[in-house]
Amino acid sequence: MEPVLxxxxWETIGRLADLFTRLDTARGIPAEQQWxxxxxxxxxxxxxxAQAVIGAWATxxxxxxxxxxxxxxxxxxxxxxTSLVSLHRMLGDEAPAFFEALLARKAARFFDLDDDTGAPPREGA
Structure with a gap:
């Protein structure tokens, strides 16, 4: 049976995070330990x-x-x-906005390198 997504x-990530939090809370695990x-x-x-890469390269x-x-x-x-579920478990419904803002800030560092001027990235990016 296929799960209904x-x-x-982000809604699916939230549902997974909430499920894992409920299960861990029922086991008596405090929030920070869950994280x-x-x-x-x-x-x-x-x-x-990493193991799969080693197996793909047959090393x-x-x-x-x-x-x-x-x-x-x-x-x-x-x-x-798993990373996004982790973030959602820590931040709840604020996780998507936090992730999107951080992604934009971090990506800007690389886009600054690609502006054809040869200038270093902006300070504070």
Whole structure:
């Protein structure tokens, strides 16, 4: 059975975050510990991405080519999802605006490098 997703990715992220928070709260885990464990889960997902790259390149002589680039893409997506769920668990409904503002600020640093003037990035970007 296919899960029914919310109309927007952030709504789905919010539903996942709320579910995980409810489950952890029912287990008696305080909020900051929940956030810590969620960030550790993110670290696990990044490690799985790295493992998939190693498998796609077949650099582990014991395993050979154990993964495809499709596996790598799925693991990277899992890391992104886990990251956004982590952010939502910490910030709640403020997570989308926080993420979008931070993305714009960080991206501006790189776009400043691409302005064809050769000037260094703006101060404070």
């Amino acid at each position: 919310s109309p927007s990715p 810590t464990l969620q960030v550790l889960k993110l670290t696990e997902e990044v490690g799985e991405s 582990n002589p014991r395993k050979g080519q154990s993964h495809t680039w499709g596996h790598v893409q799925e693991e990277v997506a899992d890391a992104a999802i």
